[in-house]
Amino acid sequence: MTQHLNTRVLNVDLGTRSYPIRIGARLLADPASYRELHGRPLKLITDHNVAAQYLAPVCAALKLSDADVLSLPPGEATKSWAKVEQVLDWLLEHRLPRDGVLVALGGGVIGDLAGFVAAIYQRGIDFTQIPTTLLAQVDSSVGGKTGINHARGKNMIGAFHQPRLVISDLATLSSLSRRELLSGMAEVIKYAMLGDADFFGWLEHNLDPLLALDGNRLAEVVERCCAMKAQIVAADERESGRRALLNLGHTFAHAIETHSGYGQWLHGEAVAVGLCMACNLSVRLGWLGEDEAQRCIALVRRAGLPTTPPADMTVDDFHEHMQLDKKVQGGKLRLILMRSIGEAVVSADFTPELLDDTLSRFCRIEAK
Template sequence: MHRVQVELGERSYPIRIDAGLLQQAGLGISDYPQIVIISNDTIAPLYLTAAEQLFAGCTVKHFLLPDGEAYKTLDQFSRIMTFLLEQRFPRDGLLVALGGGVVGDITGFAAACYQRGVDFIQIPTTLLSQVDSSVGGKTAVNHPLGKNMIGAFKQPQQVLIDTDVLSTLPAREFSAGMAEVIKYALIADADFFSFLEQQATAIRQLEPGALAQVIRHCCQMKADIVAADETEQGKRALLNLGHTFGHAIEAWLGYGHWLHGEAVAAGMMMAARLSEHRGWLTLDEVARIQALLQQFDLPVEPPSGMQIADFLPFMKTDKKVRAGRMRFVLPVSFGYSELIDDVTEPELLSVFSECRHRA
């Protein structure tokens, strides 16, 4: 078993990574009077029974959400609250998020709000949630005017990652997760980018050794960043590479039309073009980024019909905006990114045109 520790003082917690983790009944989580597993109607038939066995001897109930980003809403959050109240769920109970990023985000938000805070753990079942959203304590729901604009920071008690569950993950969902993996390489690790290029075939074929190395590396990178900047006052904002553009794509299309990772991939490509426009990345480096994204069947340009004017309203309400200034995470060299606050609208128009022309 691989183990990564998120160091946050008294709120530190482990990330356990192993093949077959869901088959390891009774992981010592038994000191809760009631446990509620929150999942969705796609994941529950596959893994709910196994997840229940992890909590042998406990009173375990479950609540199922519809599957998809379109259901990461205040309405579904309210349904969870109603269920917990009806079940008289106690403050010393445990919520368990069994699913991808949507389930993890909304369960974490419920844990932050119910009786002003209850414990929860993450059991992520998608690559994207395993390498990114399950770690770090960001929880939220979406609003038609902006993604993840309603939420709270709430750290889990632990994260349990079973790499075997990726065998049932649809290829499109796996590719979406690889967008977040590639993001880590671009923000701070050029050597990791080279590893992904060299191991792309093994990763696509779900080779266990390559997968475990990718997941552990990403979790360690995120754990280090979260430990240094838990509430995103500085360094943690780097994890949003591609997200300012990507969130605008998701909101403009309507949540669920593109997967989150697909929107982030197109957003990273726009960020790379902007860096090239400023002379920070070479044409060859941008071509490497595009080639790796395309190896995992990810989009490298904005959706058809979307214009730069469609991006701006969402960008101007992005969480990184400060004093009315849009801020973007951009690669200032290959494998090293920074937060930039002087991007102009004419620059964005030029980059948008290049993405359309050169994709």
């Protein structure tokens, strides 16, 4: 991919908790990327895969020694209670002070885990995200949702805790596995579906070069998604309203991930199925045109993402896991549904029967 893109800076506007997102190529090896952190006590967590590729240049840029780094196993299973305890023990053993900074180098798993640890270590310390996957760059590194999984539900334990700085190095995207890249594309498609019809059309036209890792187009994707997320988060940090739209497809997706055991499905793969299911229910409600739903599902399929849940998953499995969704309010499940491509809404205005029709349709498809 092209390596000489200009660095672009977006700002997440949250008063005293505002922070910059720097997006560009080869940022992670550049000490200037981290100027806010200069002179502060730092500790870094990462995973073994990311460490093999990027730890050396990041440590050089941040002047970190081996004792300042904790590397964890890659994969969703690392977002666990046991790993939070391990990181906390390590920080206390190494006596990171309250004015220190925890740096997360990796994908969504490392970012969510590090952010949660930073939220509860000494009642909250600063943290910095260096996302190295498309999914983390377009979505999870921005906005301050942190947390871990529980056997009973995805992201059931966590906190809202904003980073102080996000460094998105586009060069890292060229080394992603195909599966990781596609997982990120599911979140990209989600942004277009929920809030930007023009972007959706642009994705339809540019999907092939994107999947071929065209640097300029990937840069545009990261910038557009981050800009949309920054705007939504600034308006509704704690998800009392509009921010919930970013969960399009996620209630279905979390049920799939919880059912399958964390790490079997990548998050974006489950989101891809969830987007298709949300479209289906939206059509049943008469809110979304059948033709628009087909465009959405076709884009998901063209991206090489799954469109149906695991073969062994039943309607009852979905019900069981969706019952604990964080958007349940007054005992009623709320879902993000589509009015049109580019317009999503939070709604509890669906009958249990219509939801069952959608669940049956998707569970039957795979059961055949």
